[in-house]
Amino acid sequence: xxxxxxxxxxxxxxxxxxxxxxxxxxxxxxxxxxxxxxxxxxxxxxxxxxxxxxxxxxxxxxxxxxxxxxxxxxxxxxxxxxxxxxxxxxxxxxxxxxxxxxxxxxxxxxxxxxxxxxxxxxxxxxxxxxxxxxxxxxxxxxxxxxxxxxxxxxxxxxxxxxxxxxxxxxxxxxxxxxxxxxxxxxxxxxxxxxxxxxxxxxxxxxxxxxxxxxxxxxxxxxxxxxxxxxxxxxxxxxxxxxxxxx
Amino acid sequence: xxxxxxxxxxxxxxxxxxxxxxxxxxxxxxxxxxxxxxxxxxxxxxxxxxxxxxxxxxxxxxxxxxxxxxxxxxxxxxxxxxxxxxxxxxxxxxxxxxxxxxxxxxxxxxxxxxxxxxxxxxxxxxxxxxxxxxxxxxxxxxxxxxxxxxxxxxxxxxxxxxxxxxxxxxxxxxxxxxxxxxxxxxxxxxxxxxxxxxxxxxxxxxxxxxxxxxxxxxxxxxxxxxxxxxxxxxxxxxxx
Numbered sequence: 001x002x003x004x005x006x007x008x009x010x011x012x013x014x015x016x017x018x019x020x021x022x023x024x025x026x027x028x029x030x031x032x033x034x035x036x037x038x039x040x041x042x043x044x045x046x047x048x049x050x051x052x053x054x055x056x057x058x059x060x061x062x063x064x065x066x067x068x069x070x071x072x073x074x075x076x077x078x079x080x081x082x083x084x085x086x087x088x089x090x091x092x093x094x095x096x097x098x099x100x101x102x103x104x105x106x107x108x109x110x111x112x113x114x115x116x117x118x119x120x121x122x123x124x125x126x127x128x129x130x131x132x133x134x135x136x137x138x139x140x141x142x143x144x145x146x147x148x149x150x151x152x153x154x155x156x157x158x159x160x161x162x163x164x165x166x167x168x169x170x171x172x173x174x175x176x177x178x179x180x181x182x183x184x185x186x187x188x189x190x191x192x193x194x195x196x197x198x199x200x201x202x203x204x205x206x207x208x209x210x211x212x213x214x215x216x217x218x219x220x221x222x223x224x225x226x227x228x229x230x231x232x233x234x235x236x237x238x239x240x241x242x243x244x245x246x
Numbered sequence: 247x248x249x250x251x252x253x254x255x256x257x258x259x260x261x262x263x264x265x266x267x268x269x270x271x272x273x274x275x276x277x278x279x280x281x282x283x284x285x286x287x288x289x290x291x292x293x294x295x296x297x298x299x300x301x302x303x304x305x306x307x308x309x310x311x312x313x314x315x316x317x318x319x320x321x322x323x324x325x326x327x328x329x330x331x332x333x334x335x336x337x338x339x340x341x342x343x344x345x346x347x348x349x350x351x352x353x354x355x356x357x358x359x360x361x362x363x364x365x366x367x368x369x370x371x372x373x374x375x376x377x378x379x380x381x382x383x384x385x386x387x388x389x390x391x392x393x394x395x396x397x398x399x400x401x402x403x404x405x406x407x408x409x410x411x412x413x414x415x416x417x418x419x420x421x422x423x424x425x426x427x428x429x430x431x432x433x434x435x436x437x438x439x440x441x442x443x444x445x446x447x448x449x450x451x452x453x454x455x456x457x458x459x460x461x462x463x464x465x466x467x468x469x470x471x472x473x474x475x476x477x478x479x480x481x482x483x484x485x486x
Contacts, residue, residue, distance in 0.1 A: 069426055069427075069428045069429075069459070069460075070428075072459050073428075073457045073459045073460065076458060076459045076462075077457050077458050077459055080458045102459075105462065105463065105466045106458070106459055106461075106462020106463055106465070106466065107462050107465060107466065108462065111458070111462075
């Protein structure tokens with residue numbers, strides 16, 4: 001690896017224009033992923049309706065709002081701090097448009113990159129037309145942002161959805177969230193369920209077999225996250241080499 | 247390169263003359279055009295608070311201060327002179343410029359002269375256009391609709407506005423967009439040029455701690471204002 005390469009700290013924006021497509025679940029898994037590896041992470045939650053991210057992981061999550069300037073300052077002035085803390089935004093559908101519009105208007109992405117922060121939008125690739133339109137609009141309006149489709153098998157089968165979510169750039173390889181047997185969701189959806197909270201000790205209110213199944217599923221998801229991190233790092237290396245050559 | 251004089255004024259107060267003047271000074275600084283400014287709000291000088299190094303406070307109604315501005319045009323290092331005219335003095339200042347023969351040297355092409363007439367939302371602003379028209383025959387005349395405070399101009403009947411607008415041959419309209427109130431207020435509190443605020447510096451050139459979001463809004467807004475200045479080819483004023 002060239003000496004000058006340092007990986008940027010990711011800012012993950014988990015988003016979808018639709019509710020109930022697995023957005024908060026993806027944000028929770030991502031937060032758990034960093035917590036289980038003892039890596040510094042902070043999350044921001046837009047959802048007013050429980051169960052929200054903050055209900056599951058209250059110690060690591062702050063409430064955020066975008067509608068007024070005070071909320072925008074509280075959020076973006078924190079997201080832009082180059083403190084090497086990975087940040088995760090669970091962006092509610094009602095705040096999606098305003099969030100990206102402010103991001104574009106204040107020139108967030110360029111400034112973030114200058115400070116060693118890589119904004120990455122994890123877009124839930126739902127099968128509906130609205131989601132596809134919003135995805136295409138984001139590609140158009142923020143072409144410099146890494147936009148990663150997230151295929152949540154619980155809401156969409158991968159193969160058909162893929163052609164509707166063309167990839168933006170080399171770092172934008174999709175993430176796959178495998179489907180869980182339906183009966184296991186009831187354990188997941190009850191706050192304050194957190195994989196990081198158990199630290200390998202099976203919780204008493206979940207049958208061991210179900211817990212092991214959940215762990216296997218979680219590990220598969222975490223492999224996807226690790227691959228995403230690797231792709232982001234490779235993208236950094238590639239850009240760094242281009243910069244050195246130029 | 248012949249000197250250029252830009253007069254920024256309105257006969258009504260509170261329409262954002264000084265704000266527009268500040269954007270002009272930032273624009274010329276960013277384009278490396280040597281510029282000086284006169285603030286006619288003697289003895290206070292709002293403009294001087296933001297651009298102290300390039301601004302002098304004058305009383306444009308007195309002969310010594312008129313000499314200070316116009317007798318030095320050819321000799322000054324600055325090729326562009328921007329004058330922020332106090333509210334209510336636009337017509338009388340133009341009259342004074344005619345009386346001292348300044349408009350004659352403009353007519354002869356020895357000096358480039360531009361007027362930025364900042365419009366308020368009331369019908370009174372349209373009457374100002376008519377009053378000003380008599381003096382600006384050889385000037386570049388810019389009618390500036392300043393929306394920085396979200397002013398809407400809808401109380402004007404478009405036909406009425408057009409009839410006033412067309413009284414001045416070659417008049418060009420400029421639109422200054424709205425700037426978020428808190429961003430505007432924070433720049434006021436910081437008392438620095440917009441560019442300095444965007445660069446997160448204080449008046450002494452040291453690192454400041456302004457909100458990233460507010461700086462972003464100011465940068466975006468200033469870019470739009472400058473887009474208007476590019477559209478009307480403002481740098482050509484200083485290039486001739």
